[in-house]
Structure formats: C-alpha cells, structure tokens
Amino acid sequence: QVQLVESGGGLVQAGDSLRLSCAASGRTFSNYFMAWFRQAPGKAREFVADINWSGGSTGYADSVKGRFTISRDNAKNTVYLRMNNLKPEDTAVYLCKAYGGSLTSEYWGQGTQVTVSS
Numbered sequence: 041q042v043q044l045v046e047s048g049g050g051l052v053q054a055g056d057s058l059r060l061s062c063a064a065s066g067r068t069f070s071n072y073f074m075a076w077f078r079q080a081p082g083k084a085r086e087f088v089a090d091i092n093w094s095g096g097s098t099g100y101a102d103s104v105k106g107r108f109t110i111s112r113d114n115a116k117n118t119v120y121l122r123m124n125n126l127k128p129e130d131t132a133v134y135l136c137k138a139y140g141g142s143l144t145s146e147y148w149g150q151g152t153q154v155t156v157s158s
Contacts, residue, residue, distance in 0.1 A: 042066045042138045042147040049134060049152030052126055060121040062136030062149055069117040072141035076110060076121045078132035088134070089121060093141055126156045
C-alpha cells in the first residue's frame, strides 16, 4: 500500500507560478515511478508529467512542455510539479500517481485544486 497526499494548489492569475507537492508513504519511495495527472470539470483525466525512480528520466504532455517541471526527492519521499507561466486552461484538480517498479498496483492521491484566472 502507498498513501499519497498532494498539496500546494491554489488560486493564481495567468502568468503566475505554483509548486505542487505529493508526499508518499507506505513503501520504499525510490522503488517506483511517479506521475502527475489533472482533471478539469467535465473532462477526462489527462497525463501531465512522469518521472522514473531515480529522477533521471522525465516525460511531459505537449501542453505543459517547457512550462512545467517534475522532480523528486527520494530522501523526502516527495515528488514535485513546478508550474510556470500558468494559463486558465491549466485549471484542474491535479493528482499524483504511484506505479511500476516494485508496485503491483497503481495508487492515487486525492488531488489538489489549481485555479488560474485570466
């Protein structure tokens, strides 16, 4: 079992920045992959970014490439999502996911709301 708790969301203006955090517990953090997804009202959940166990490999959705940066601190059991130059279309609930590696199941956090006003 892995427990995930996101934090750092809020209401910001277009062009602002935020850093989201996802704290993990329950299993050895450095043994699995992490990802961020988001879900806007009335829309399907969509992939935002992912990172491998060491942090040496990352991937991004085209819509956030160049603006968002995913990172992890295995000593703190935490994955981050730095979001720069936020746009109103980035408004969504952001969720982190733990998967792969030593895990036999996927685990999701409860999400944190990000609202970007124009």
